[in-house]
Amino acid sequence: MNAKKKEKAPALPALLNRKISKTGQTRGADDDVIYQNRVNRCNTVLIPFHQWKKDSELRKISSNFENGFIVLIQPQDYFSQSDPTQMLSQYALELGENCLVFYETRHDWNTHNPQSLGWECANNRNAPLGGNYVARVPATTASHDSGKINHGYASQSPKGAGIRLYEYASSDTINNCRSQLEAIYWLCFDSVEVAIKYGMTKEGAEKRRELCFKKCEELGLLDYERLFQQRIINKKHRTICPFCLKELSGNGFYNRLEQAEGREVPDLTVTQINLFHIDELKYGEFNHRPYNLGWGHHHCNVVVKDSGIYPTLHWIKEILDRNSENGYEVK
Numbered sequence: 001m002n003a004k005k006k007e008k009a010p011a012l013p014a015l016l017n018r019k020i021s022k023t024g025q026t027r028g029a030d031d032d033v034i035y036q037n038r039v040n041r042c043n044t045v046l047i048p049f050h051q052w053k054k055d056s057e058l059r060k061i062s063s064n065f066e067n068g069f070i071v072l073i074q075p076q077d078y079f080s081q082s083d084p085t086q087m088l089s090q091y092a093l094e095l096g097e098n099c100l101v102f103y104e105t106r107h108d109w110n111t112h113n114p115q116s117l118g119w120e121c122a123n124n125r126n127a128p129l130g131g132n133y134v135a136r137v138p139a140t141t142a143s144h145d146s147g148k149i150n151h152g153y154a155s156q157s158p159k160g161a162g163i164r165l166y167e168y169a170s171s172d173t174i175n176n177c178r179s180q181l182e183a184i185y186w187l188c189f190d191s192v193e194v195a196i197k198y199g200m201t202k203e204g205a206e207k208r209r210e211l212c213f214k215k216c217e218e219l220g221l222l223d224y225e226r227l228f229q230q231r232i233i234n235k236k237h238r239t240i241c242p243f244c245l246k247e248l249s250g251n252g253f254y255n256r257l258e259q260a261e262g263r264e265v266p267d268l269t270v271t272q273i274n275l276f277h278i279d280e281l282k283y284g285e286f287n288h289r290p291y292n293l294g295w296g297h298h299h300c301n302v303v304v305k306d307s308g309i310y311p312t313l314h315w316i317k318e319i320l321d322r323n324s325e326n327g328y329e330v331k
């Protein structure tokens with residue numbers, strides 16, 4: 001008997017597909033920073049030297065990064081050494097191979113000018129890096145010689161040398177996250193109905209949902225108890241906002257609004273839904289992993305951002321208590 005060919009899943013509506021696909025990309029960087037914007041989370045990782053130095057575990061796992069890493073050392077840390085080459089070699093680093101001096105201030109630029117040292121700026125993400133330094137010095141108005149200095153990884157597309165360490169995820173993790181995030185969409189109380197509204201047939205939507213759940217099970221994902229513990233779904237196995245716990249409608253997944261910071265357009269007809277990190281992103285942890293990711297209201301995401309869910313809830317409780325103590329009852 002012939003092996004049964006794997007059933008092809010009907011395509012998702014384009015807007016939903018794009019929203020899920022984008023979760024595997026970095027965001028929030030512009031042309032004047034060293035980081036890449038909207039690239040895969042498995043790209044070259046940039047690691048500050050002080051972190052590389054103190055974290056032996058990080059040094060051990062660094063060979064697993066799919067597209068390598070570059071350690072960035074500040075000029076003062078590099079030039080204060082009597083023998084910087086020897087110092088770097090103690091940490092398995094070599095300037096121009098897996099390490100670059102990173103200029104961020106005009107003072108450093110003037111004090112240890114790389115051009116006067118005959119250095120080239122780097123433009124490769126794999127060894128050899130093609131130079132010894134990279135610079136992102138902002139413009140100042142103080143003197144005549146004050147234009148911004150963007151040297152290295154500044155002209156190619158996409159710009160930037162690599163991604164932040166905490167943004168990194170392997171290709172497998174990125175794909176697992178995408179699969180489970182799609183399943184969490186299908187767990188919204190009206191997901192099929194809304195998918196039909198945005199162009200799928202009823203049979204197509206139901207088939208897609210079934211295949212998505214099946215795929216997640218094969219991958220060992222979709223542990224409902226864990227999703228409940230992580231505030232991603234409720235006891236009825238319906239998708240909720242991890243902060244306010246309201247059940248989410250599938251409608252919030254379909255919008256064309258770009259999510260770039262500072263450019264949000266309030267939309268009164270749709271409560272916009274964004275990717276939601278249960279534990280906030282921070283250095284020293286890789287938080288792009290399946291059970292740390294859900295979907296939540298854009299507004300709730302903004303409120304929780306950087307602080308985390310429980311610290312934000314404590315803050316709100318304090319505010320409500322203080323209001324009550326002062327006679328302003330919140331009813």
Ligand SMILES: [Zn+2]
Nearest residue numbers: 241244297300
């Ligand atoms: Zn919410």
